[in-house]
Amino acid sequence: xxxxxxxxxxxxxEGTPQEEVDRRRAAEAQxxxxxxxxxxxxxLWRPIGELxxxxxxxxxxxxxxxxxxxxxxxxxxxxTLTVTPLESHPNDPGRAHGxx
Numbered sequence: 617x618x619x620x621x622x623x624x625x626x627x628x629x630e631g632t633p634q635e636e637v638d639r640r641r642a643a644e645a646q647x648x649x650x651x652x653x654x655x656x657x658x659x660l661w662r663p664i665g666e667l668x669x670x671x672x673x674x675x676x677x678x679x680x681x682x683x684x685x686x687x688x689x690x691x692x693x694x695x696t697l698t699v700t701p702l703e704s705h706p707n708d709p710g711r712a713h714g715x716x
Contacts, residue, residue, distance in 0.1 A: 617676055618676065620672070621670070622670070622671050622681075622686070622698070623670050624668060625696045626667070626668075627694055627695075627696070628694055644691045647689055651673075651685060655674055657671060657674075660672075673685065678701065682699075
């Protein structure tokens with residue numbers, strides 16, 4: 617699977633009932649656990665003092681990443697995404713010996 621850096625900013629539409637926000641957030645947490653178990657969500661961070669998230673996501677290609685992974689997130693209609701495809705750097709200390 618390829619890796620992607622995904623920056624996510626979620627903006628809740630004004631006037632959305634709190635019950636709807638709570639329902640979607642709970643569903644989002646459950647979906648994140650499922651995607652992590654399936655190997656699609658590798659890491660997820662929130663910069664200190666910010667509301668956006670930054671994560672390492674995995675998929676066969678960008679089509680799968682958007683179509684089967686990110687678009688299935690319960691909060692997706694409220695999200696703005698920036699997706700950057702990644703490749704291993706020759707000096708990456710986490711890279712296995714002999715890996716291309």
